[in-house]
Amino acid sequence: MNGDTRSLPMLEAIGLGHRYGPRQALEGVDLRLERGVFHALVGPNGAGKSTLIGLITGLLALQRGTLHLDGLSLPAHPRAARRRLGVVFQQPTLDLELSVRQNLLYHAALHGLGRRQARRRCAEELARVGLAERADDRVRRLNGGHRRRLEIARALLHEPRLLVLDEPSVGLDVASRASLNDHVRALCHERGVSVLWTTHLLDEIRHDDPVVMLGGGRVLAQGPSRQLCRRTGSDSLPEAYARLAALEETPA
Amino acid sequence: MTPTAYLHCLVGIGAREWRRFVQQRSRFFSALVRPLLWLVVFAAGFRAVLGVSIMAPYDTYILYEVYITPGLCCMILLFNGMQGSLSMVYDREMGSMKVLLMSPLPRPFLLLCKVLAIALVSLVQVYAFLGIAWLYGIQPPAMGLLTALPALLLVAMMLGCLGLLLANGIRQLENFAGVMNFVIFPLFFLSSALYPLWKMREAGPWLYWLCAHNPFTQGVELVRFALYRELAAAPLAWCLGLTLVFALLAVLTFDPRRGLWRRPAGA
Numbered sequence: 001m002n003g004d005t006r007s008l009p010m011l012e013a014i015g016l017g018h019r020y021g022p023r024q025a026l027e028g029v030d031l032r033l034e035r036g037v038f039h040a041l042v043g044p045n046g047a048g049k050s051t052l053i054g055l056i057t058g059l060l061a062l063q064r065g066t067l068h069l070d071g072l073s074l075p076a077h078p079r080a081a082r083r084r085l086g087v088v089f090q091q092p093t094l095d096l097e098l099s100v101r102q103n104l105l106y107h108a109a110l111h112g113l114g115r116r117q118a119r120r121r122c123a124e125e126l127a128r129v130g131l132a133e134r135a136d137d138r139v140r141r142l143n144g145g146h147r148r149r150l151e152i153a154r155a156l157l158h159e160p161r162l163l164v165l166d167e168p169s170v171g172l173d174v175a176s177r178a179s180l181n182d183h184v185r186a187l188c189h190e191r192g193v194s195v196l197w198t199t200h201l202l203d204e205i206r207h208d209d210p211v212v213m214l215g216g217g218r219v220l221a222q223g224p225s226r227q228l229c230r231r232t233g234s235d236s237l238p239e240a241y242a243r244l245a246a247l248e249e250t251p252a
Numbered sequence: 253m254t255p256t257a258y259l260h261c262l263v264g265i266g267a268r269e270w271r272r273f274v275q276q277r278s279r280f281f282s283a284l285v286r287p288l289l290w291l292v293v294f295a296a297g298f299r300a301v302l303g304v305s306i307m308a309p310y311d312t313y314i315l316y317e318v319y320i321t322p323g324l325c326c327m328i329l330l331f332n333g334m335q336g337s338l339s340m341v342y343d344r345e346m347g348s349m350k351v352l353l354m355s356p357l358p359r360p361f362l363l364l365c366k367v368l369a370i371a372l373v374s375l376v377q378v379y380a381f382l383g384i385a386w387l388y389g390i391q392p393p394a395m396g397l398l399t400a401l402p403a404l405l406l407v408a409m410m411l412g413c414l415g416l417l418l419a420n421g422i423r424q425l426e427n428f429a430g431v432m433n434f435v436i437f438p439l440f441f442l443s444s445a446l447y448p449l450w451k452m453r454e455a456g457p458w459l460y461w462l463c464a465h466n467p468f469t470q471g472v473e474l475v476r477f478a479l480y481r482e483l484a485a486a487p488l489a490w491c492l493g494l495t496l497v498f499a500l501l502a503v504l505t506f507d508p509r510r511g512l513w514r515r516p517a518g519a
Contacts, residue, residue, distance in 0.1 A: 002467055056352075056355065059350065059353060059508050060417070063477050079253070079356045079357070079358065080356070082354055082355065082356040085354070087349055087350075089347055091347040092349055093346075093347040093348050093351045095268070095272070095348065097272065097275045097276075098268070098271055098272070098275075102268075103272060105264065105267075106264050106265075106267070106268045106351075107351065108260075108264070109261055109263060109264015110261055110264060110265070110351070110352065110354075110355035110357070110362075111257075111261075111356060112253055112254070112256070112257025112258070112260050112261055112354060112355075112356070112357065113257075114256065115260070119262075136415070164438055187268060196282065207389040
């Protein structure tokens, strides 16, 4: 735990398994996220993405396997792990009746930031997402793309090392989706934040992105997008995914 | 995490609760109208029917309105405590509970901060009610308004923790109607809020027993005596003990998963 953790992966999961009653939602999932890299987690609805996110964020209790975040074992150090983690949930979680700044200050307080520091961090993050002028507007008045940006700004207030986004582009138009994606990639490059971006929209993934494909609660494949295509003899990621999913369904 | 981090967190949760309260003026209005209706309409009507003899902590014959004022203060705390529990169910369904739970501070601390924040907002409403009651002619000793403050805070915490405990057992938002019927009304009507306990004894021994053992009765009596600058030791002990028990149970039964992920049937 002590010493330099920079040589460790940002997140390492080995043999994760999770069941809801009789239903096995995840089984034998291994996952490794590198520092400062944009990772994509893909899979259709019911593939186990939300369960995996639940385990990483600590909102679901670990049932089987091990999970280390920045070298910290998750069941043993949940609070230290939460400090290193920024999350954008699939459902919007902003307070619509409060202003942009009030939403951010609330989050900063939850992370124990003092007032002066909180105000400074708010100003920085709002400037970054281009919402500085909207700081005093009620969130209800923002459009969907701006609300998502605000949620990302909020998730970054306490300067986490890993940013997890659970289907952040759902419900956005094409232009907002692209600009959100670019924005998050810039965070990786400029600030060395690791990103786990879950989506079922495969066009958001670039050739050299490391991709984790989930299907039926298992990891179907893992590796750079281009490599997954080559391995399956596919021209595109959707095609590669379809082939891998079909392979999985064929009884051995 | 330093002690100041805990303080910042508490202040932040309190500030959010306050801002939400200020924004929902209708909530403030209805929280005030309800006890005022009881005071001005119900109590005035029953004044003639129910004579209240000299009894502690009052040193003269009192009007029925004077008698029920402490109970109505506690009614505000009761409704707000339960409404707070509703808002936690709502928060769970709307996802903002997740934001709270991603804080690196301990979860029991976060939950109790939330209950305390709701309690403090309720106190503002109680004092607004007492202010109007004062103008209406119900004037307890001025110092009593001050000595009632810690009593009101304790009762608010007790009811808030009870609300949180109930919220843990509620699956969906709609069940709040059940809480009204099976929790709020029995707590309120089977207490010393509207009638002195000795009147209940006349009505029947089992009714008296229920009223005497109702936590809400203890809260009302604590506030009643505090409002007249007296310390009611037994109700204080009851309220302290129950607050601890409710808080402990609420924290222990809190399950962050509930409402966040759908449970499959049969699970």
